[in-house]
Each structure stands twice: as C-alpha cells, then as structure tokens.
Amino acid sequence: MKRVFGVKKEKQPPPSVQDTSDRINKRGETVDEKIKKLDAELARFREQIKKTRPGPAQEAVKARAMRVLKQKRIYEGQRDMLYTQTFNLDQVSFAAEGIKDAQQTMSALKSANKELKGMMKTVKIQDIDNLQDEMIDLMDVSNEIQESLGRSYSVPDDIDEEDLMGELDALEADMGMETEGEGVPAYLQPDKEPDLDSELNLPSAPSGHAAVPAGRSNAQAEDELGLPAVPRSSIRG
Template identity: 85%
Template sequence: MKRVFGAKKDKEPPPSVQDTSDRITKRGDNVEEKIKKLDAELAKYKEQIKRTRPGPAQEAVKARAMRVLKQRRMYEGQRDMLYNQTFNLDQVAFAAEGIKDAQQTMSALKSANKDLKGMMKTVNIQDVDSLQDEMMDLMDVSSEIQESLGRSYNLPDDIDEDELLGELDALEADMGFETEGGVPSYLQPDKESDLEGELNFPSAPTGHAPVPPGRVNMQAEDELGLPAVPGPSLRN
C-alpha cells in the first residue's frame, strides 16, 4: 500500500512566535550592516567630490554616489519593514504570555478556592460563638475567684464610713496642733540643745599657754603652729 499511495509525511510543527521574531531580527541586523557599509562609501565619494574640479571626473563620482544612495534607501525600506514585523511579533508574544499568565492565575485561584472550601467545612460559626461565650464565662468565674481570694480577714463588717471619716478628721487636727508655725514638731529644735546654748561652756584649750601682757613670745612657730626647730649655726 505504501508503494502505491506513498507514505504519509509527518508535518513539521509551525514555527513559534519567538523563533520567527529572532529570525526576522537577524535579517534586519544584516541589512543594517549593509547600510553602514554604504554610508562609509558615500562619505568617501563626498570627499572625492570636494577634491575634484567641476568636469567629467566630478560628474562620474556624483553618478557613483547617486547609485550608492539609491541602494541605501532601498535597504532602509527593507530594514524598516523587517523591524515593523518584529514589533508586531513582539506584541503577539506579549499578548500570548499575558494569556498564559491569566490561565495560571485562574488555575491557582481555583485550587485555592477548593482548599478554602474544604477548610471552611471544618469550621462552624456557631461553634466559634459558643467557644467565645464559654471563654467569657470562664473569665468571669476567674475574676470572682481572684476577688474572693483577695479578701482580708478579721475585719468587722459593721464599720460605719462616717465614723471613719470623723476619726480621719480628728487625726488631721492632732497633726496640725503638733506643728508650730507650719513646722512639724520633729523638725523643731531640741530643748536640750537650747539648754546647752544657754550654759555657754568655755571652749577647749588649744595646747599653747597664753602670753602674759608685756612679754614677747620669743619661740617661733612653723606653718602648722608647732615650735620651730632651730637650724644649724653658721658660726665656727
């Protein structure tokens, strides 16, 4: 059968957008290189035209320059066309990448939605409310226990607050009576210190006998008030 009808050839996969864009960009770069060579040739012809006198020689150089300039414009048109194709392919590639990203995003959202629904089935809002109410009740019981443990012992229950306020006023009055002139009694001078001031005892002796009037004290003293030691005599 294969000899009669021939074998079916496998179709090659179509080129991708990126491969086509790279190939066209490479062609555009080759055309750009040709344009640069023509620019260098045109610059050489411009110098020859400047150095050549008007006449047949100059006209021949101008004709060559015109031919090169026509080729340059043709290559520029090809380059612009190739670059436009590359730009269009880049736009298509960008749109395709955006669609792929959208597909991946949708797949991730679907998976997350499925997982979230599965987790929500394990949580009941009524159970959460009941747990919160139970926790509040436990906190109230804990506060009552702490308050009960913080009570003081051996205190009479029939204490009158007015009576306590009266005792407080009387205590403040006693404290004000003990102060004289706004100074508390514990800051006032002691009576024993006043008595010592009234007795006016003489001061303690300093260790030097007083010099009688009319007599000169011939004994010298040093800086500390002690008798000075006489130095060696200079006489032989």
C-alpha cells in the same frame, strides 16, 4: 504498498513566535551591516566630489554616488519593514505571555477557592461566637473564685474614719499614762549608763579582814557574814 503510494510525511510543528522574531532580527542585523558599508562609500564619493573640478569626471562620481544612495534607500525600506514585523511579533508574544499568565492565575485562584471552601466548612461563625461567650463566662467565674478566695475573715466592714481616729487617740492616751506612772527605765535612758550593782543589790567583795566596831574586842568581833572573827594573834602564831 509503501513503495507505490509512499509514506505520509510527518507535519513539522509551526515555528514559534520567538523563533520567527529571532530570525527576522538576524535579517535586520544583516541589512544594517549593508547600510553601514553603503554609508562608507557615500562618504568616500563625497570627498572625491569636493576634490574633483566640475566636469565629466565629477559627474561620473556623482552618478556612482547616486546608485549607492538608491541601494541605501532600498535597504533602509527593508530594514524598516523588518523592524515593523519584529515589533508586531513582540506584541503578539507579549499578548500570548499575558494570556498564559492569566491562565495560570485562574488555575491558582480556582485551586485556592476550592481549598478555602473546604476549610470554611470546618469553621463556622456561630461556633466562634459560642466559644467567645463561653470564654467570657469562664473568665467571670474565675474572677469570682479569686475574689472569694481573697476574702478576709472576722474583719468588720463598718469601721469609718472617725472610729479609726478615736481608737488612735485612746491608744496615745493609754501610752502616756503608763509612761508617767512607771517612769522610763534606766536602761532606756540614752544619756546615763545603768548601775547594775545598785539594781541587783549585790554585796561587795570581802577585803580579807573585817573592821572591829567600837566597844567590841577581837574575840567578840564578827565578820561581814555574822561569823566570829579569828584573832590576828592566833593566825600569826
């Protein structure tokens, strides 16, 4: 059957806009190269016309230059047509890319919208308001607890400034009376060192022998402690 009817050829995909634009740009580059060569020939013919005297030779050079100029005009028309086609293809490509971007944007927005709706189902404005109200109530209770714990005990609240000044004056008067009655102790006086011996009333150290008072003999003499004094003659002997 394949030999009789043949095999159906597979359809090739149509060329893309970018492929078509690249192919046209290559053709335009080829046309530009041809125009540059023709410009070089025209420049050479111009120099020949300047150097040639008027006559048949100059006319022949002008005829060849005219043919080259006509070819250049044709190539320039082709180049302009190719540039126009490239421009149109670029516009189509830009529009197609814009539509693709719009499709991707719409797809992303739909996905985000679906996800946002699912998230909004779990969050309600009324729940947020209730939570805020509960937080305010808890903060008020916390402040009341702190104030209650910081309350002072047995401190009268009805004391005013007059009571305070009266109490201070009374304390100052009491301190003045104590100072006048008792006097300032010696150890508190800055300019005089305290006499510890006089304050403690301690006896002086013995010198080894006591002085005998008048009218008493050595046998009847007593020392400072009230004991009989030993005669010196007995000590020496």
